[in-house]
Amino acid sequence: MQAVAITALPLLLPLGYWLGLVIAVVWGVGGCLAWSKRRKKSCVKPITWRGDGLLLALLLGVGVVEVMVGVWHASLRQALPLAGAAWLAALALVMIRTAALKTWGWWAGLALAGIGAGGWAAWQKLGLGLTRATGHPPLHSIFFGNFALLSALLCLAGLGWAWHQQATRFYWSMLLLGGAAGGALASVFSGTRGGWLILPLVLCVFYYGYTHRWRARWRWLGMCSVFVVMLVVYVAPQTGVAKRVDRAVSEVHRYIEGTGFGSVGARLEMYRGALWLIRDQPFIGYGHRGYDPAMQRLKKKGVINPELGNYWHAHNDLLDAWVRRGVPGLLMVLGLYLVPLWRFLPGLRSENPKQRSFSMAGVLLAISFISFGLSYSFFAYPAGIAVYASWLILLWVQVPGEQRKHTPHV
Numbered sequence: 001m002q003a004v005a006i007t008a009l010p011l012l013l014p015l016g017y018w019l020g021l022v023i024a025v026v027w028g029v030g031g032c033l034a035w036s037k038r039r040k041k042s043c044v045k046p047i048t049w050r051g052d053g054l055l056l057a058l059l060l061g062v063g064v065v066e067v068m069v070g071v072w073h074a075s076l077r078q079a080l081p082l083a084g085a086a087w088l089a090a091l092a093l094v095m096i097r098t099a100a101l102k103t104w105g106w107w108a109g110l111a112l113a114g115i116g117a118g119g120w121a122a123w124q125k126l127g128l129g130l131t132r133a134t135g136h137p138p139l140h141s142i143f144f145g146n147f148a149l150l151s152a153l154l155c156l157a158g159l160g161w162a163w164h165q166q167a168t169r170f171y172w173s174m175l176l177l178g179g180a181a182g183g184a185l186a187s188v189f190s191g192t193r194g195g196w197l198i199l200p201l202v203l204c205v206f207y208y209g210y211t212h213r214w215r216a217r218w219r220w221l222g223m224c225s226v227f228v229v230m231l232v233v234y235v236a237p238q239t240g241v242a243k244r245v246d247r248a249v250s251e252v253h254r255y256i257e258g259t260g261f262g263s264v265g266a267r268l269e270m271y272r273g274a275l276w277l278i279r280d281q282p283f284i285g286y287g288h289r290g291y292d293p294a295m296q297r298l299k300k301k302g303v304i305n306p307e308l309g310n311y312w313h314a315h316n317d318l319l320d321a322w323v324r325r326g327v328p329g330l331l332m333v334l335g336l337y338l339v340p341l342w343r344f345l346p347g348l349r350s351e352n353p354k355q356r357s358f359s360m361a362g363v364l365l366a367i368s369f370i371s372f373g374l375s376y377s378f379f380a381y382p383a384g385i386a387v388y389a390s391w392l393i394l395l396w397v398q399v400p401g402e403q404r405k406h407t408p409h410v
Contacts, residue, residue, distance in 0.1 A: 002027050003101055006092075006390045007109030010383070011117045011147055011186075014136040017386040021088045024390070028095025052097060055343075055396050058335050059090035059389055065332045069325045073287020081382040089389035096397055103354060106394055107158040107172070110151050111179030117148040118182025121189040132191040138383060142376050145190025147387060150368045152183030153202060154361045160210055161357035194375035201367055209348040209360045266308060267315045267375060270295075273304040274314040274323045285326035313380040317373030320380050333379060340366040340392055347399055355399055362395040 005023040009016030063083035070079025121133035121144075135144030155176045162172035187195060250262075277286060277294050286294050292312055299306045314320035321329035340362055347359025369378060369388055378384030 001105070002092075002096060003105030003394055004109035004112070006394060007106060007151075008112040008116070010139070010387050010390075011113045011135060011144070011151065012120075016136070017085075017383050017390070018088075021085075021092050021386060021390050024092040025088065025095050028092070052093060052396065054339060055393065056090055056093055058339055059086045059093065059393075062086035062332050062336070062385070062389075063090070065325060065328045069285065069287060069329065072284065073290055075288035075290070078288035082379075082385055085382040085386040086389060089386065089393055092390065093393040093397070096393060101394070101397065103161070103398065104172075106358075106398070107155070107161065107176060110154050110158065111175045114148065114151045114155055114179030114181070114183035114186075116182070117144070117151065117186035118184075121148070121186035125189040133186060133189040138381070141190045142192055142194075143378075143381075143383060145187045145192030146195040146368075146372045146376075146378075148183040148186035148190065149192070149195045150183075150365070152180040152187065153364050153368065155179035155183065156206070157209075157360040157364055158357055160353050160360070164353040195368070195372055197374070198368055198371035201371070202364065205348070205360065205363055205367070209356060209363075266311070269305050269308050270311055270315050271319060273298050273308075274316070274319040276303055277323050278319070281326070282322070283326050285322065285324050285329060288324055291324050313377040315376050317369075317377050317379050320377040324380075333373075336379070336388065337366055337370050340396075343396065344399060358395055358398040362392070362399060365391055365395065 002024040005027075006020040009020040009023075013019060063086040066079040066083035066086070067076070070076035070083075117135075120135075124130045124133040132141045133144065134141045135147075139147070158176045159173060162176055163169055165172050273295050276298060277291075291314075292310065295304070295308075295311075298304045299308065314323055317333055318330065321333040325332065344359040344362030344366070347355050348363065350356045350359060365388070369384075372378055378388070
């Protein structure tokens with residue numbers, strides 16, 4: 001129940017990222033109290049640094065940095081929802097550790113999210129005629145499309161686990177393939193471009209974790225099939241991908257030539273402005289309320305183009321964290337990226353199919369948010385922190401610190 005709620009609800013329900021975490025905590029507390037009543041002892045397992053302590057400290061640290069910056073820059077109102085998302089995920093981690101999570105709940109929730117998002121996006125695009133499919137507020141097209149793409153990639157990671165489910169192999173494989181197709185469709189119909197930049201790296205991860213074990217002809221067939229699908233998605237006029245890619249290239253040329261800029265050029269100008277501000281205040285940043293006035297001053301001075309619109313964040317996670325929260329914010333984001341990679345990368349070569357699939361999902365989660373964060377500030381929103389942290393804790397507890405022993409248990 002916890003895993004399904006955390007994975008499926010963010011894409012399917014308004015404010016589902018909060019609801020999933022709350023369900024996980026409440027479910028965990030209820031189970032913990034019932035277990036303690038039966039056994040006459042506490043159900044909370046000891047937390048060790050080599051186990052879940054590192055992730056718990058990271059999530060608590062994210063909230064602490066947000067509050068400290070909020071107090072220092074008088075922007076506590078903007079900081080508290082971000083800190084609350086991280087701390088709620090930390091509490092969910094403690095509660096989830098008390099329950100024996102079912103492996104299938106994670107994969108079922110992802111498949112449900114992908115299928116539901118694909119159907120919802122198709123209805124918006126083909127039924128209602130919207131230009132870009134979007135999620136329930138506050139998940140606009142960029143959030144919706146990238147989260148849907150991530151759910152598709154994670155469903156594909158689960159195929160290695162599904163293949164070893166003996167009696168239910170076919171049903172799980174079809175369900176996960178349906179989730180992957182639905183998530184990819186939702187991403188295409190949302191019109192997002194930045195998220196798809198990750199695909200070359202994703203192919204490398206799948207090759208390292210899965211396809212290197214295949215026979216040569218199957219490897220070539222698989223890679224060719226992927227390229228054919230990507231080509232079809234690009235050239236099909238219904239998807240609008242080719243039009244948006246061509247527009248992005250045109251905007252880059254216009255920005256370089258100084259003749260104007262669209263959304264891509266605006267991002268490049270925001271990056272330049274953020275770097276200018278970081279140079280002035282690298283250690284303490286400008287806070288949530290100070291960033292926009294500082295950018296407006298750069299416009300008046302002619303440092304950045306005065307025609308740049310009013311964007312309240314830098315559209316890049318690392319730059320936005322640094323310019324708002326200073327060095328502590330930069331270290332916070334780097335920790336959210338690097339700690340999961342440290343945890344999950346060794347499991348890509350595990351002989352245990354379950355551990356390998358969950359490790360691959362963990363690597364894909366981290367590198368996807370790294371890619372998404374290149375063109376948009378996901379961690380500037382509670383939704384970004386909540387989804388990343390909640391999906392991370394589910395993967396974290398499924399891949400124990402002793403995974404390097406490569407036990408054969410499925």
